[in-house]
Amino acid sequence: MANSAQTQELVYLVTGGCGFLGEHVVRMLLQREPRLRELRIFDLHLGPWLEELKTGPVQVTAIQGDVTQAHEVAAAVAGAHVVIHTAGLVDVFGKTSPETIHEVNVQGTQNVIEACVQTGTRFLIYTSSMEVVGPNIKGQPFYRGNENTPYEAVHRHPYPCSKALAERLVLEANGREVLGGLPLVTCALRPTGIYGEGHQIMKDFYHQGLRLGGRLFRAIPASVEHGRVYVGNVAWMHVLVARELEHRAALMGGQVYFCYDNSPYKSYEDFNMEFLGPCGLRLVGTRPLMPYWLLVLLAALNTLLQWLLRPLLLYAPLLNPYTLAVANTTFTVSTDKARRHFGYEPLFSWEESRTRTIHWVQTAEGSA
Numbered sequence: 001m002a003n004s005a006q007t008q009e010l011v012y013l014v015t016g017g018c019g020f021l022g023e024h025v026v027r028m029l030l031q032r033e034p035r036l037r038e039l040r041i042f043d044l045h046l047g048p049w050l051e052e053l054k055t056g057p058v059q060v061t062a063i064q065g066d067v068t069q070a071h072e073v074a075a076a077v078a079g080a081h082v083v084i085h086t087a088g089l090v091d092v093f094g095k096t097s098p099e100t101i102h103e104v105n106v107q108g109t110q111n112v113i114e115a116c117v118q119t120g121t122r123f124l125i126y127t128s129s130m131e132v133v134g135p136n137i138k139g140q141p142f143y144r145g146n147e148n149t150p151y152e153a154v155h156r157h158p159y160p161c162s163k164a165l166a167e168r169l170v171l172e173a174n175g176r177e178v179l180g181g182l183p184l185v186t187c188a189l190r191p192t193g194i195y196g197e198g199h200q201i202m203k204d205f206y207h208q209g210l211r212l213g214g215r216l217f218r219a220i221p222a223s224v225e226h227g228r229v230y231v232g233n234v235a236w237m238h239v240l241v242a243r244e245l246e247h248r249a250a251l252m253g254g255q256v257y258f259c260y261d262n263s264p265y266k267s268y269e270d271f272n273m274e275f276l277g278p279c280g281l282r283l284v285g286t287r288p289l290m291p292y293w294l295l296v297l298l299a300a301l302n303t304l305l306q307w308l309l310r311p312l313l314l315y316a317p318l319l320n321p322y323t324l325a326v327a328n329t330t331f332t333v334s335t336d337k338a339r340r341h342f343g344y345e346p347l348f349s350w351e352e353s354r355t356r357t358i359h360w361v362q363t364a365e366g367s368a
């Protein structure tokens, strides 16, 4: 972004800009990136809410497109100073095939990289995931780890495999010469489990609790810690990295950063109850109400049912062997790398994050 500070004329592209995280990145950029001239939002499915954004001073360009189509990506990237690549298939429920997950998450990311190189875009931020690290197939805990903590990152599930491969492609592309002769600068952000306004899984749990008479039944020991991060803080880290990447390219280029905040370390279920409790739900049991082997059996049964029913309908419950394994394995991070490298501090406190999420569950359900 040579002399971008003087021109105040930056063009950003956000892929997946209509998704849960993407929408927050889009709104955060419009609120907190004063150098924006144009904000391009590239997504397979454009949201109707985009229209309300077109009345402001920044040119908002909605582009309906598919990251698996290289020519569509190149057309969207051409002329952009920064690309924030959040688009992906976040599927751990068997809704799509492993091939499709790979095509979108890996080939789609490769298409974004090549588009940057061919059109001269120099700054690429990739939304990776904690799942690139773990939990691994051995179910080994990752307790308050950081970007340098030794951990056997071995995966079998298509989603973490695709995220790990895509992240590697992005980091290896750092330094490649782009059109115009300057180097591409890339980095990858690894959010832990994201929550907040628009989190569909939180809504699924809420609906499940309503169906069960206002109750949810504990399946995972309270001692299993999960790190979670508020979506607004994830969006903020993306905005901050995009702003600092030019000036700190030597330090930040080719780096990965865990993305988390001051949200408390709790079991996945107990954490969800921080929001679902104030919305009238109760978590039954101080310990799992059924033995783990029975949960494993039920999860396997869900996989069998999904396979049998596939010709008729998509059966994709929350409980399957992979989600059970992840939920049952401690994974928390504790690191100051993002603060040291580009001054990241969470924009939203835990209290604010919690209040905003509770309000969303209450009103989203009310409006549903």
Ligand SMILES: NC(=O)C1=CN([C@@H]2O[C@H](COP(=O)(O)OP(=O)(O)OC[C@H]3O[C@@H](n4cnc5c(N)ncnc54)[C@H](O)[C@@H]3O)[C@@H](O)[C@H]2O)C=CC1
Binding pocket: 015, 016, 017, 018, 019, 020, 021, 022, 042, 043, 044, 045, 065, 066, 067, 068, 085, 086, 087, 088, 089, 090, 104, 108, 127, 128, 129, 130, 163, 190, 191, 192, 193, 194, 195
């Ligand atoms: N939800 C979470 O807890 C976490 C998510 N992430 C990552 O954050 C990113 C965003 O995730 P979410 O917002 O949760 O998912 P999401 O499913 O809400 O958003 C993904 C967006 O990408 C779009 N998309 C999917 N396939 C596409 C294609 N072929 N071409 C163009 N657009 C396409 C979708 O339409 C959607 O708007 C993903 O890369 C995910 O791996 C990372 C860590 C945690």
Ligand SMILES: CC(C)[C@@H](O)CC[C@@H](C)[C@H]1CC[C@H]2[C@@H]3[C@H](O)CC4=CC(=O)CC[C@]4(C)[C@H]3CC[C@]12C
Binding pocket: 090, 092, 128, 129, 130, 131, 192, 193, 194, 201, 219, 220, 268, 269, 318, 319, 320, 322, 323, 324, 326, 327
């Ligand atoms: C049915 C019960 C066992 C219940 O507790 C299952 C919860 C399960 C749906 C979630 C537990 C952990 C979640 C994952 C975690 O937050 C890490 C993730 C990172 C991502 O990049 C995408 C989402 C996810 C895989 C997230 C998905 C939902 C869980 C598996």
